[in-house]
Amino acid sequence: xxxxxxxxxxxxxxxxxxxxxxxxxxxxxxxxxxxxxxxxxxxxxxxxxxxxxxxxxxxxxxxxxxxxxxxxxxxxxxxxxxxxxxxxxxxxxxxxxxxxxxxxxxxxxxxxxxxxxxxxxxxxxxxxxxxxxxxxx
Numbered sequence: 001x002x003x004x005x006x007x008x009x010x011x012x013x014x015x016x017x018x019x020x021x022x023x024x025x026x027x028x029x030x031x032x033x034x035x036x037x038x039x040x041x042x043x044x045x046x047x048x049x050x051x052x053x054x055x056x057x058x059x060x061x062x063x064x065x066x067x068x069x070x071x072x073x074x075x076x077x078x079x080x081x082x083x084x085x086x087x088x089x090x091x092x093x094x095x096x097x098x099x100x101x102x103x104x105x106x107x108x109x110x111x112x113x114x115x116x117x118x119x120x121x122x123x124x125x126x127x128x129x130x131x132x133x134x135x136x137x
Contacts, residue, residue: 002101
């Protein structure tokens, strides 16, 4: 089990089991919502993810697939905790930076895939051994 929270600490969550996948995403919305060149994400089955405290707000936009992508963030601070996408039914795309336990980063290992590499800055190296995809699928 891993636990996480938002910047202000109001929203706390946990998930059970291992992530279905780990991905580094360079899409423009991930860049904008993370404030950096990419977002490190854990694909967690929705039934294994639980909000323990706090309230969420949502923002929904159309993804590249034309289907909805919904950002779930704290009602009090701007922390995006997870994203859901109609194109990935039953999965919470959890922002790795929201995890509280520092040891979990090393235990999880590096992402197995990088997506939207067409948007990756030239000075940003590929993750060794990770599958490289120019788009999202």
